[in-house]
Amino acid sequence: MKTDLQARKFNHVFKWFDQNGDGWVTQDDVETMAGLFSAVAEENDQKNRSAMKRGFPHWWTLLLDAREDKASERIGKQEFIRIMDAVVIAPKNFEIAVVGIVDGLLGALDRDGNGSLSREEYVRMYEALGIPPTTSGEAFRRLDRNGDGELSHSEFHQAIVEYYLSSDPNAPGNWLLGSLDALD
Template sequence: MTEDVKARKFSTLFRWFDRNGDGQLTRDDFQQMADMFAGLVREGAEENAAAMRAAFETWWQLLLAHGDRDGSGQISPHEFITVMEADVTDPQHFEQAVLAIADALMRALDTDQDGVLSQAEYVRMYDVLGIPPVHSEAAFRLLDQDGDGSLSHAEFRTAITDFYLSDDPKAPGNWLLGPIDQAA
């Protein structure tokens, strides 16, 4: 059951990353995702956009190096799930590929620079990224672990880490992209 939870989350993530819906991930898909994330950056915080683009490129290079078994320059759903479980979530890669995006995103989304994400900031982010507000509003409530009406940097990192690393089907971070049994 535990691997099934991760596989379901990674399948949801694959569908979200597959921007053209062709069933394969390409560098173009990752560049489009990087552009979407970078588009969330407020004026004057371009270093966050650059950090997100660099992290997405690192992630793509990890996928190619460890997952592109047939050398096609594309990543199939099976290759993606396998490389996510074995390599991208490995501590030596996770920080520079996934958490680097989360950290830059947190800095970029904190429009009032108070060190936390309000529900409005959080929902706006996921709306721009194509996640329906009904899902992001529900996720926000689950991720706000201390119930103070905002997400601290630590709570946001915990949610990201839960999504990628947790085998617990009830982990709040599983809701990052909406219900894990639903296409992103």
């Protein structure tokens, strides 16, 4: 693990993935996550639904393949953080597991189809994915780097990459899922 900051961020992702809160990530949790994400898309939006649906099983397979105890079909917090760091954020895996989901998510949230997210479209993400929306306005302000009131595709991507890969405590992308201070 490179830094404490990354461990905190992965810890946050673990808590989010552990949808039933039993301290383990299992296939059921991952399926619940996939359901939450694909529900963001409108029913006739097959393209973005399937992009998100494909990403989660891939992510789950990465976790299972890298786990130490092959007899167990569940992943605990320390192991989750270890595998995120060692496997999931490797460029090839990150592209397929994470970026695919993110592209589908952006497409699904972009209801007016202008290729970027308004503040309103972005805030819907928090509601739909069960992230407490208390700091979403502040998050939007930080992620909108050029301050034009829209999150472009590249601003959104940059946020994802920084969230998962940056060890800089001041990286705007740390705000992707809201204030990190609110997590501790």
